[in-house]
Structures are given as C-alpha cells and as structure tokens.
Amino acid sequence: MSEDRRLMVLRAIVQDYVQTSEPVGSKALVERHHLGVSAATVRNDMALLEEEGLIHAPHTSAGRVPTDAGYRVFVDRLSAVKPLGPGERRAISQFLQGAVDLDDVVDRTVRLLASLTRQVAVVQYPSLTRSTVRHIELVPLGAAHLMIVLIVNTGRVEQRVVDIGRSLVDAEGEALVSWMRTRINEVAAGVPFTVAATQLRRLVDEVDDAERAGLTAVVSALGDALVEEREERVVLAGQANLARAGTDFPRTIGPILEALEEHVTLLRLLGQLGDDPDLVSVRIGSENPVTGLQTTSLVSMGYGSGSERVASLGVLGPTRMDYPTTMASVRAVARYVSEILDENQAT
Amino acid sequence: MSEDRRLMVLRAIVQDYVQTSEPVGSKALVERHHLGVSAATVRNDMALLEEEGLIHAPHTSAGRVPTDAGYRVFVDRLSAVKPLGPGERRAISQFLQGAVDLDDVVDRTVRLLASLTRQVAVVQYPSLTRSTVRHIELVPLGAAHLMIVLIVNTGRVEQRVVDIGRSLVDAEGEALVSWMRTRINEVAAGVPFTVAATQLRRLVDEVDDAERAGLTAVVSALGDALVEEREERVVLAGQANLARAGTDFPRTIGPILEALEEHVTLLRLLGQLGDDPDLVSVRIGSENPVTGLQTTSLVSMGYGSGSERVASLGVLGPTRMDYPTTMASVRAVARYVSEILDENQAT
DNA sequence: CTCTGGCACTCTCCGTTGACGAGTGCCAAG
DNA sequence: CTTGGCACTCGTCAACGGAGAGTGCCAGAG
Numbered sequence: 147m148s149e150d151r152r153l154m155v156l157r158a159i160v161q162d163y164v165q166t167s168e169p170v171g172s173k174a175l176v177e178r179h180h181l182g183v184s185a186a187t188v189r190n191d192m193a194l195l196e197e198e199g200l201i202h203a204p205h206t207s208a209g210r211v212p213t214d215a216g217y218r219v220f221v222d223r224l225s226a227v228k229p230l231g232p233g234e235r236r237a238i239s240q241f242l243q244g245a246v247d248l249d250d251v252v253d254r255t256v257r258l259l260a261s262l263t264r265q266v267a268v269v270q271y272p273s274l275t276r277s278t279v280r281h282i283e284l285v286p287l288g289a290a291h292l293m294i295v296l297i298v299n300t301g302r303v304e305q306r307v308v309d310i311g312r313s314l315v316d317a318e319g320e321a322l323v324s325w326m327r328t329r330i331n332e333v334a335a336g337v338p339f340t341v342a343a344t345q346l347r348r349l350v351d352e353v354d355d356a357e358r359a360g361l362t363a364v365v366s367a368l369g370d371a372l373v374e375e376r377e378e379r380v381v382l383a384g385q386a387n388l389a390r391a392g393t394d395f396p397r398t399i400g401p402i403l404e405a406l407e408e409h410v411t412l413l414r415l416l417g418q419l420g421d422d423p424d425l426v427s428v429r430i431g432s433e434n435p436v437t438g439l440q441t442t443s444l445v446s447m448g449y450g451s452g453s454e455r456v457a458s459l460g461v462l463g464p465t466r467m468d469y470p471t472t473m474a475s476v477r478a479v480a481r482y483v484s485e486i487l488d489e490n491q492a493t
Numbered sequence: 494m495s496e497d498r499r500l501m502v503l504r505a506i507v508q509d510y511v512q513t514s515e516p517v518g519s520k521a522l523v524e525r526h527h528l529g530v531s532a533a534t535v536r537n538d539m540a541l542l543e544e545e546g547l548i549h550a551p552h553t554s555a556g557r558v559p560t561d562a563g564y565r566v567f568v569d570r571l572s573a574v575k576p577l578g579p580g581e582r583r584a585i586s587q588f589l590q591g592a593v594d595l596d597d598v599v600d601r602t603v604r605l606l607a608s609l610t611r612q613v614a615v616v617q618y619p620s621l622t623r624s625t626v627r628h629i630e631l632v633p634l635g636a637a638h639l640m641i642v643l644i645v646n647t648g649r650v651e652q653r654v655v656d657i658g659r660s661l662v663d664a665e666g667e668a669l670v671s672w673m674r675t676r677i678n679e680v681a682a683g684v685p686f687t688v689a690a691t692q693l694r695r696l697v698d699e700v701d702d703a704e705r706a707g708l709t710a711v712v713s714a715l716g717d718a719l720v721e722e723r724e725e726r727v728v729l730a731g732q733a734n735l736a737r738a739g740t741d742f743p744r745t746i747g748p749i750l751e752a753l754e755e756h757v758t759l760l761r762l763l764g765q766l767g768d769d770p771d772l773v774s775v776r777i778g779s780e781n782p783v784t785g786l787q788t789t790s791l792v793s794m795g796y797g798s799g800s801e802r803v804a805s806l807g808v809l810g811p812t813r814m815d816y817p818t819t820m821a822s823v824r825a826v827a828r829y830v831s832e833i834l835d836e837n838q839a840t
Numbered sequence: 841c842t843c844t845g846g847c848a849c850t851c852t853c854c855g856t857t858g859a860c861g862a863g864t865g866c867c868a869a870g
Numbered sequence: 871c872t873t874g875g876c877a878c879t880c881g882t883c884a885a886c887g888g889a890g891a892g893t894g895c896c897a898g899a900g
Contacts (some may be wrong), residue, residue: 171892184844189893207851207892246653246717285630285644295642295650297632303642303652306593307837370593385732386754389747399746400736407733490654518863531873536864554863554880843900850893856886863879870873 154181155191156200157224160212164468167393169209214431214465217443221428221469228470230478238262238482245486248272248301252381255459255483260384262475265391265463266406268446270416271379272300272456272487274371279334279342284327284364286314292323292360294367298339300456301490306367310360326361329353343369378413382406387463394464395441405438406462415439416446416458423448423455426473431465441465445472447480451487459483501528502538503547504571507559511815514740516556561778561812564790568775568816575817577825585609585829592833595619595648599728602806602830607731609822612738612810613753615793617763618726619647619803619834621718626681626689631674631711633661639670639707641714645686647803648837653714657707673708676700690716725760729753734810741811742788752785753809762786763793763805770795770802773820778812788812792819794827798834806830 158179162170172185172192181188192210195201200216203209212220230238241258245251252269259267283295290313296304313319333349334342346365353361371377385406388399395402406412415436419427429444439462446460460476505526509517519532519539528535539557542548547563550556559567577585588605592598599616606614625646632640637660643651660666680696681689693712700708718724732753735746742749753759762783766774776791786809793807807823 169892173892185892186844186846187842190843193894203893205851205892207849207890209892281632281634281640283630283632283642285628285642287628287644293628293644293650295630295632295652297634297640301654303640303650305642305650307648383754386747386750389745389750398736400733403733403736407730516863520863532863533873533875534871537872540865550864552863552880553865554861554878556863841900844898846896846898848893848895851891853890854888858883858885860882860884862881865876865878867875868873869875870871 171209256383265461269459270457401438449480518556603730612808616806617804748785796827
C-alpha cells in the first residue's frame with residue numbers, strides 16, 4: 147500500500163471537510179475524487195491515517211475529520227499557496243493606495259485582510275525598537291510644558307508631553323528648546339532607535355547643569371515610549387466573522403474573543419514567526435500556546451520596509467480553513483504593505 | 494386598582510428578570526417582593542400591563558418579560574441612578590490617572606468601561622470640529638516633504654505629510670517653512686477649529702505667489718483632516734462580554750458584532766444624545782435605528798473639557814441589563830474623563 | 841501482498857409520545 | 871377591589887424507535 151495514496155486520501159479529506167464542514171466518509175470520497183480505488187481500500191488507508199494521528203472520527207459511525215497534525219501535513223507537504231488572480235491583486239493595491247498616514251495604512255490593511263479572508267484580521271504596528279528615528283520635534287505648549295513628537299522611518303508618530311520645570315516662553319527658554327532640538331536631532335536622526343536611545347543618554351551626561359534638567363526630562367520621556375508595553379500595538383477587524391463560522395467552535399466564541407482582547411499575548415504570538423521572514427507562517431490549533439485560541443489557526447507573515455521585518459500581520463480563523471487561499475491573501479497583503487512603507491520611507 | 498401598584502409590579506418584574514434572566518410569574522413575584530397583595534391580584538395587574546404593551550409573555554404558560562417599552566418606563570420613572578461606592582470611584586480615577594497621552598486616555602477608558610459594566614464599551618475620540626487648535630507644527634522631511642502636526646486642545650494630535658513641490662533644505666526653503674509656521678499659528682492657534690479653517694483659507698488669498706503654493710498645500714491638508722470621515726473615530730472593547738450574555742440574544746451575536754464594525758453608523762448613534770448633555774442617555778432595543786442592534790441597549794453620555802461636549806462614550810449590552818448600575822458607571826467614567834481632559838487643557 | 845465486495849454492527853439524528861409542572865385566565869365569593 | 875380555586879394551555883424533558891450513514895472485518899480475487 148503506497149504511502150503516496152494515503153497522503154492523497156488525506157488531502158482529499160482536508161479539501162472536502164473544509165468545503166462541506168461535515169465529516170467525510172469513504173464513499174463520498176471516492177465519488178468526489180477520482181482516486182482509482184474502491185471505498186474499501188480508502189477505508190483501510192483511513193484506518194492507517196487514524197493510527198498516525200492525522201485524522202479522527204468524532205463517533206464510531208461518522209466520517210473522518212482532520213486533526214491538527216493532519217492539517218499540518220496538508221499545509222507542509224500537500225498544498226501550494228494558491229496565487230491570487232490579477233483582479234484581486236488590483237483590488238488590494240487600490241484599496242491600500244490613498245492612505246493618508248500610517249494609522250490609515252494599518253486601518254485599511256486590517257479591514258482589507260478581514261474582508262478578503264472572511265476571518266479575523268490582526269495587524270501589528272511597526273515596532274519602534276526595530277525602526278530608525280527620522281526626526282524629533284519639540285513644541286512648547288503653555289508655559290513650562292513641551293510636547294515631544296517622535297517621527298520614525300515607518301511613518302509612525304508618537305507624542306508625549308513633559309513638564310520641563312522652567313519657563314520656556316522667555317528668550318532663554320526659547321533658546322533652550324531650539325538648542326535641544328538641534329542637539330537631539332544631531333545624535334538621533336537617521337539612527338536606529340536603540341542606538342539613538344544610548345546616544346541620547348550619553349548626550350545628557352555631556353551637557354552643563356543649566357541645560358541638563360530639561361534634557362533629562364525629554365530623553366527619559368523618549369525612553370519611556372519604548373519601554374512601555376504600549377509601544378507595541380495591534381489592531382483587529384472582522385470579529386463578526388467568528389460568529390459566521392459558528393459551528394466550527396465547540397462551545398461559544400467567547401473564549402476566543404477574550405483571548406483577542408489580550409493584546410499583549412497576541413503580540414507575543416505574532417512575534418514568534420517562522421525562520422524565514424519571507425514565508426507565511428501557520429500555527430494550527432493546539433500548536434498555539436494561548437488558551438482560548440487552541441481551536442483556531444493563525445496565518446501570519448512579517449512585513450516591513452526593505453528587508454527589515456518591522457512587524458507582523460495575519461488572520462485568525464477556525465482550524466477548518468482554506469489554508470492555500472488564506473496564505474495567498476496574507477502574503478499578498480503583507481507584500482503590498484511593505485511596498486507602501488518603502489514608498490513612505492523614500493519621502 | 495391603583496396605577497401605583499401596577500408600576501410597582503412592573504418594577505419588580507424588571508428587577509427579577511434582570512437578575513434571573515427567566516420569565517417571572519405571579520407567584521414568584523409575591524414571594525420575592527412584599528407587595529402586600531396576593532398572586533391573583535398581581536395577575537390582574539399583569540394582564541393590564543400586557544395590554545399597555547409594557548410586558549409580554551413568551552408563551553401562554555410562561556411568566557412575563559418586560560418589553561422595550563417596559564424598560565423605557567422603568568428607566569424613566571421607576572429607577573434612580575445608583576450612586577457608586579467610594580471604592581469604585583477611587584478605582585476609576587486610579588485607573589485613568591497615569592495615561593501618557595490622549596490615545597492612552599481613550600484606550601484606558603474603553604477598557605475600564607468594559608470591565609466595570611461587563612459589557613461592550615464604546616468611546617468616541619474628541620471631535621476635531623468641536624475642538625480648538627492649540628498649535629500647528631511644520632517639520633520638513635527629506636527634500637520637498639513637510640509633515641504637518643496638528644495639536645488640539647483635547648490633546649488629540651493628527652499628522653499629515655504633504656509634498657510641497659519645492660526644496661526646503663536650502664536657506665530659502667527653511668525661511669519659507671519658518672514663515673509659514675509663524676503665520677499659520679498667528680491666525681489658527683487658540684481658535685476653534687472651524688474658525689481656524691476659514692482664517693487659514695483667507696490667509697492663502699492674502700499672500701504672494703511665491704509663498705502661495707506651499708501654503709495652499711498645507712492648508713488643504715489641514716482641511717482634509719476635517720472633511721474625511723476618518724476625523725471621527727471610535728474605539729471598542731469588551732466584545733467578549735457579548736458572548737457571555739449569550740442566551741440574551743435570539744440568534745447569535747453575529748449581527749451585533751457586524752454592526753459594531755460599522756464605525757460610521759456607531760458614530761451617528763453616539764452623536765444622537767438626549768437634550769441635556771449632562772444626563773445619561775439610554776436607547777433601548779427597538780428604539781435603536783441600527784439593524785443588528787435592535788436587541789441591545791445603548792447607555793451613553795457626552796464628555797468633554799469644560800461645558801463643551803466634544804465626544805460621547807457609552808456601553809452596549811442586552812436590553813436585559815441592570816440599567817441603574819450601568820448608568821451610574823457610564824456617568825462616573827464620563828465625568829472622570831472630562832476632568833482629565835480639563836487638566837490636560839490647562840497644561 | 842494488495843485490492844475489492846459484502847455484511848453485520850454501531851452510532852447519531854430526528855420525530856413521536858406522554859407525563860409533568862409552571863403559570864395563566866376566569867369566576868364566584870368576600 | 872381583592873382573593874382563593876380550578877380548569878386549561880404549553881413548553882420541557884426523557885424515553886423510544888426507526889432510518890441512515892459509515893465503519894471494521896473477512897473472505898476471495900488479482
């Protein structure tokens with residue numbers, strides 16, 4: 147008995163089950179796929195596949211359903227990422243063009259992914275730590291407050307207000323602000339964020355006491371922006387799609403929604419990609435370490451300007467999902483977003 | 494038969510039903526509340542309440558359930574907003590303190606509301622159109638691009654990148670930027686947004702051709718920030734709470750989740766508050782014009798610095814909700830957020 | 841050794857039935 | 871206007887049984 151045919155059977159089971167969402171039996175299989183063997187033979191293969199843990203029968207007398215391991219084999223060995231049609235590609239690029247800023251890019255991306263895959267879309271904001279400082283602007287507000295605007299090469303902008311503790315409206319104050327602006331950008335602009343952070347800390351040590359207080363406040367605020375967990379952000383869309391695929395989830399979708407609200411764990415999950423940054427990563431059901439997401443699969447991929455992977459995006463859906471198509475969509479969107487970041491980078 | 498008692502009966506029905514989530518019968522009612530009359534009398538009152546359309550019996554032989562109209566009477570005439578305990582008040586203020594910027598305030602607020610009420614929380618960003626310009630900063634990026642950073646009195650910050658079409662790195666370019674920065678802030682800083690927009694447009698007309706091109710680009714970008722629907726934003730949290738209250742929703746929670754993803758309609762809904770901006774507004778079930786939200790109630794309230802109502806926040810839950818407590822939470826949070834905006838305003 | 845047809849067996853699914861109980865509506869009396 | 875009583879209506883639940891789908895296994899054929 148050839149192992150090849152057994153895998154064909156597995157593939158057929160996955161395909162049928164994804165399409166019909168009902169356990170697939172030996173008879174239905176031979177009818178729908180021309181396997182060239184009889185139902186009895188398929189039954190023997192199925193028994194073996196079950197021994198290997200790739201499929202599973204809900205009850206004694208129901209058809210078979212792929213296990214997480216079965217999907218894994220399907221994804222790794224039995225399927226190819228289905229290329230998108232030209233119409234879809236055009237739709238993607240059109241939808242993403244015309245975004246006015248990074249927030250808008252992220253927002254459009256997540257909606258696009260959700261509607262494209264009809265699943266829950268997850269997009270991570272470009273990480274600050276993996277980015278380069280483009281410019282730091284200081285804007286005096288009121289008497290003693292200073293707004294720090296941090297502009298990063300990915301287009302992301304963060305701002306903080308700090309209390310400088312001395313007047314900034316007099317001539318001396320204005321001079322201080324302008325001096326700080328110049329010095330800070332001298333050491334930080336165009337430099338990777340982590341490097342900029344150390345450079346800035348060194349800068350504080352070098353300056354005179356007169357200027358040190360204000361500069362310290364500014365530098366520590368910039369440091370805070372990184373340390374906080376807020377630095378990393380995710381945006382979701384398409385939660386309603388979970389309800390649509392209701393029968394796929396054993397109890398309710400409650401635990402899944404709860405897990406999705408834990409952005410911190412979600413970010414950790416997105417961070418753990420496969421080795422090759424240019425490949426779509428798939429995490430299936432129980433492979434997923436997060437409680438509540440063990441009946442779901444996460445299809446994700448990194449994106450970023452140039453070869454640098456600054457963040458990830460992906461979709462989350464039931465393990466019973468059309469992996470080839472979903473992977474294609476995720477990959478296409480990730481590439482387009484990277485392109486757009488590249489363009490913005492260039493400006 | 495006194496109308497008073499009939500309303501007592503209605504109140505008792507609402508309270509019991511909210512607590513047990515099961516239709517309440519005449520016998521259970523006289524046991525749990527000391528109404529001083531017999532079950533038969535209550536039954537007569539119930540029959541009348543049903544005629545008035547305030548309660549409804551799912552089947553011939555089940556207890557009664559309040560209708561949307563019944564809840565309306567309960568909210569308007571039979572209940573008082575339950576004041577929060579000091580512990581809760583402290584928890585709210587502590588949770589909201591320590592927010593580093595407006596994004597953080599909004600983010601914390603929506604999470605707080607969701608966990609406080611165990612329902613879906615909705616928070617609208619302070620509207621730009623109803624705000625005052627605090628400062629507009631221009632930051633040259635690369636050769637010919639200019640980043641416009643718009644800082645508003647509520648703490649909201651928006652940025653756009655525009656292509657100026659001429660070099661900004663030479664001396665002349667730098668002079669232009671600094672000239673524009675000065676002029677723009679002269680007319681726009683400290684002024685309500687709508688006024689600022691017209692002032693800026695007038696400014697464009699006054700200047701020489703040499704400077705007009707750049708200024709036009711900047712002003713139109715600022716105008717865009719307002720016109721776009723993106724100007725209005727909402728943030729949600731606690732969708733998982735919908736699943737928890739599963740039995741309250743006839744079919745699934747799918748349609749509700751879908752409606753929640755339509756931010757535009759949500760915003761419209763939040764915009765239609767009651768007359769008095771200092772009162773909690775309640776929209777119950779079918780009073781709600783949005784498809785998909787007609788099995789839910791929205792409890793909302795405006796907030797903003799000073800007496801100005803710059804945006805709304807609220808929670809959305811099943812019509813079978815503890816209105817007094819929910820209204821108290823929404824009101825308390827709205828007030829605290831307003832306070833915080835006031836403080837930021839002062840800086 | 842592999843494939844195939846046949847057959848008994850095991851489950852789930854679904855509609856039926858009947859007892860039970862909760863709750864009502866109505867009536868006549870207080 | 872209120873109250874106790876009583877017949878009646880339905881929904882819920884468990885038990886039942888037939889139908890259908892699908893399996894495992896076996897014996898025979900390539």
